[in-house]
Amino acid sequence: MAALRFAAPSDVTRSWTHPSPPWMQRAGHAVLAGGGVWLVDPPDGDGLDAGIAELDAPVRGVLQLLDRHPRDCAALAERLSVPLHVVPLGSGHGLPFEVVPMWHLPVWKEDALWIAESGTLIVPEALVGAPDFAAPGERVGVHPMRRLLPPSVLKRFAGDVEHLLLGHGDALHGDAARAAVRDALGGSRRRLPRLLAAQLTRAARGRFRG
Template sequence: MKGSGAADLAAVDEFDGGVGWIAYPDETMERASHALSVDGEVWVLDPVDADGVDDLIAGLDGDVAGVAVCLDRHRRDAAAVATRHDVPVYVPDWMTGVAAKLDAPVERFGRTLGGLRAITVRDSSIPPWQEVALSDEDGGTLYVPEAVGTSAYMRTGAERLGVHPMLRLTPPRRALSGLDPERVLCGHGPGVLEDGADALSEALDVARSNAPGLYAKSLRTFLG
């Protein structure tokens, strides 16, 4: 599911003001990481580290202001990247557990992170799930770390963007409906860089009806 050892970094989601990368392109989870330049500050989001990451970040406007953990189980390599850039790791002020596991200075954030708006996607104990999305509304970019994605295990049929299998029956419509991003970046798989609002709206609308097809696809994959 997750790659390890020597990474084979692939750049994805390149646009004016942002870049993404997948450190292990052949892994099933397709863990994607991003850096966004907003108001002259660069924010690194849920990074998986690899040789070449700093070169991608250096191509953005501004210095690294911080590294953000946007899902309670996305520690990834946040501490290592933050330490290298001499910045804190930022964690939502309501998110529990993950801060104590980070080997780096931690700062908390509320409704905003620099020029990004923070949107609580889920804060639940069953299943255990704490997730925040970040929106650069002026730049037209929405980052959602887990609830939606483009990796194969999240999509079925003609979906460009899919709701996570565990959330198919209870998609996060309250948090994500009505948003109008030009592009949607995600923590698993390359982002949707055009007509992001339509892709997001459709993903939420068909999450339940397409759930049986996705579960059947997952079962076939599991059984080989």
């Protein structure tokens, strides 16, 4: 099993990235909410159980927030004997956080999560931190396929975010998290030409072959 790379912890989160494929930086998260731990879009690997245990609370469930992020959600829910919640979560989910619908289309179903008690915003795909998805110079950017229609619903959280957890790339905390949300949404359309040029260069070099 692959060794996971854990990011710097916070008091309410543990975040990690899977090493394969390296350019994608597939990230999973364990977050505290409502007295329990919730796993979000988790890829499994060495060190996962120990990382979750550091939060010192029972695991209550596994969430798949993007339709194309099955990752190891089902296998972990079965192994840990907890429910699996799959996008779209809907309004009657009974979970201890706010579900923020992003896109519910036949080819793209995505929900974000907002945990007000800790200021934790979890965005599986609309915002990305892996460098190959962002425009040059961006720490976090809007997903390439959403640049022309950025997720403006996230603007209301920008001033209150303490922990920004993404489906691709490292977690950000504090001022860095707030600045990243504002910058990503504010520069989405303006930086699209720069992003497309960079991705064409990467494709020509075979960068996206994993």
